[in-house]
Amino acid sequence: MATAKDFVSRVDQIDGVAGCLLIKENGASLGQTLDDVDTYTSLLLNSVELSNEVMEKTGFSYCRHISFQRSNDENFYIFPIRNYLLGVLLDADCSEPVMLEQVAQLINRVSVGGP
């Protein structure tokens, strides 16, 4: 994966993905295909911090993803990837298991430095 923008572009091309953004843990934006980046950045940072608090209190070990389910089915997923956070907004008709598998494959390629 050459660049963060390339990664964002590939995530954005997954079936059922309406848009996405990638930020660093300090809030710096690395790439996005969504409008209103500031609102989403704030949501990503708050969510991961609170998820870590829940993890600490329950004794769980690692957060794979956080999701927000909406009544219009345009759900939103957050994936912590090392020092980065990926936010993904879904279309209402997205097959979430398929999307999750494809995002996981892309994340794995990034994490292991694959093609």
Add this chain to the structure above:
Amino acid sequence: MINLIDELKVIPGIVGACIVSTEGLQATNLPAMFKPERLSLVGNHLLALSASGRNSFSDLTDMTLNYDESVVVARELIEGTILFAICDPTFNYNLLTMSFNLLQEEFKGGNFSASTVAAPVVTEPVAAPPTPPSEAKISAPLQDLLDDLKRLLSKILGPMAGFVFDDVVEEWQAQGAAGFSRIEDLISGINREIDDQEKIDHYRSLIAPLLKSFQKG
């Protein structure tokens, strides 16, 4: 009167559920290893997460936090009151949300407050008698043994073992001198937390050589 959160626990893969309001823990049927004070904090964090989510999505319904070992599914029943379930990764999400819907209707209709919320599970802890410093002190060899017992408990309880063990040791120390002569009291406390005879037996088999070795000095 039917306890509504008990109905959630019947769903395959659901470990248990909990309701927390801004006033604290209202009801839980999660295993004893999830301490009420921690559940209350978890609820507060989830309420904050819900507020953050609603800031971006006015039509937010549920939130799901997928951890390696378990999944936490949460819904704000009314403003300031959150319901959450802890589930195995294989749980049926649709079945759970349908049950959440029913429970939320009952809750809004006031039926829930008549049953479960009227009897909050949070109680003031019974104050333990003050422990003289000499009794609370643990010798270095005994501390090494406790560290080993804690490590082995993680083979039984997984990531919760550390919390569970520390809590039991704290209670054990409050009840008397922290010496090897009272080690069986400590193990009984741990067994109560494990709450599964097969796992209790397994834990005993793991720690038995350590206890024997310690006794021999």
